[in-house]
Amino acid sequence: MTPYGRFVLRQDQGLEMISSAMHVGFSFEGKSCQIVASIPSANGHNYLQYELDGVYQKRIKVVGNSTIPISLTAPTAGKHTVWLYKATEAHTGPIFIQKIVGNQLVALQQRNGPLIEFIGNSITCGAAADPSEVACGSGQYHDQHNAYLAYGPRVARALGANFVLSSVSGIGVYRNWNSDGPTMPDVYEKVDFQAANPQRWNFAAFTPQVVSIALGTNDFSKGDGKKERLPFDSARYVNSYVKFVQLVKAKYPKAQIALLSSPMINGKNRETLQNCLLAVKNSMDAMTPADKPLALHFFQPMQARGCAGHPNVDDHAILAQELEPFFKKLIR
Template sequence: MRNQRNLLALTLCFFCLSCSTFNINNPQEEYLPAAALQPFGRYLLNQEQKLELVSSAVHFGFSFEGTECQLFASIPNANGHNYLQYELDGVYQKRIRVAGNAKEPIRITAPTTGKHIVWVYKATEAYTGPILISSITGKKLKPLKNPVKPIIEFIGNSITSGAAADPSEVPCGSGVYHDQHNAYMAYGPRLARTLGLNFVLSSVSGIGVYRNWNSDGPTMPQVYEQVNFQEYNAQLWDFTRFKPQVVSIALGTNDFSGGDGKKTRLPFDSASYVNSYIKFVQQVKSKYPPAQIALLSSPMLNGKNRQTLQNCLTAVKSKIDAAYPTDKPVALYFFQPMRARGCSGHPNVEDHAILAQELVPFFKKLISAN
């Protein structure tokens, strides 16, 4: 009996020693809740303390040590899907499909041990619905804050969103509309990275100033203040969270659109466009009084429409400058015509690189003057 007790004690001792050794060699992973993250762009922290990524290219950063961490992401629609994309140690990696019925976390792996920096972006836009971040697990996790730099807010439509730009995984004409979204590679984020700036995208596919691609509204002036750019939403965005030095507005492509050819569409109305645009610029100036306003034309318009748009934007500038004589004058930029190579006539990722490079001198001058 004594021998049995000694054997049991010896076995328990060995078991405890084994457990202790396991904990030393495999330290428990840490848990970083979504509430600790510091996102940049439009977002919400819901009642369940999940981070809702709302706008195109809204992003957050964190660091970890080792070779792997896990990101717990989901979407409200169990039958749908959405997309994230990420950088690892300053190098863009890929888009990640987030399925509505996903049970496993997203695993982010690094080729070496040591400390790694990750920035995660929403690849799609607000209308696709939020992507919910619950938590991150890994070793020595730390949330990161965007470095203090000047901010550009890019207001626009599908072009600004990076929509229909990336058919590398899902070919044009197949899947659903947001399968080809790539906000990270859109001209605004590219431009901001080139100039070392922070950025926010406030963009909606198909939207215009006085009318949309195939409808009379709701237009950007009607939804700009809603957190998710949806007219029905009573929750407003808190414009004090970010203070852009420059606000870039690129709206007009959809106002000029002929629609789908089935729904009745009146000819473009220059007066309605200019008057609505003036009111929208005033709306934006009320949110960011010191900001420099920059109006961009459309690379997708050519011929008579291109010239008409430029004339309209010049008229908007003239009216705003006269109404705000002590403010910085409105800046204008007219894109060079482009034969877009993306889906449904949109710029693809290579085209966005051209657009960004074209804009560098213009925005560099504006930022240096502010």
């Protein structure tokens, strides 16, 4: 079995799915199989989503106090493949896959193709993108998460690549959307991106060919308008970003690093962000002349149609289409 994304295998609770779009595959014989899943909070809920025979199906609500297994049903009998995904991000809390029940169960092994790691914020998570079941402004924040249909997984599928998402809503490089931290450089090494967790992620688990970093939207944010927020500091942003790229390079010395701007930042801030990312590239390229130069992609401006100004699932399709030729060059 090859789980993709941040996970922990626990003796008592099975596979702990942690990060956005963390996924695992298996095949079964017959017409249906059952997933025994749970979450830590008896009063909470979370979401899985799945592919059946290569076709995306839907999101599945995992309710904390439910003891009923989740049944996945195929239209016909025979051999079927399932890829099971976590629809929500690490900060939503884990989903435990305790058991899979079915006939002739076989774990699916690693799919051929390069691996892309997508580091980012709520956009990369696919947060606030899918109000098809719970309308914007109602329910819990993670009720509109759809990691499977976020731009990163879409790009990877289009290019025949594998992927992992390392993303946290509201996070930035030197400050977050409404706080000074902990920022992505502070939490990237933690297994669940939580600063207080002493458990670190084992970076030997995956070797990405490309690491995509899309951070900056929240550094530019004006916050909630209540908490004091200083103007954007270009020097702090660039210096913090350079240090973070050095950290990523230390984990994956041979990976191609790609920096993405933000489709949600327009006007003068868009120009400032692009200049900052160019400064990060120039600084890193000068420091590491023997390595592959950093790649840059500046998004076209977008009027996002999801919840709270985020891209919705259709917007993510547009972003993915824009990114495909960029990533295709990097993994060839």
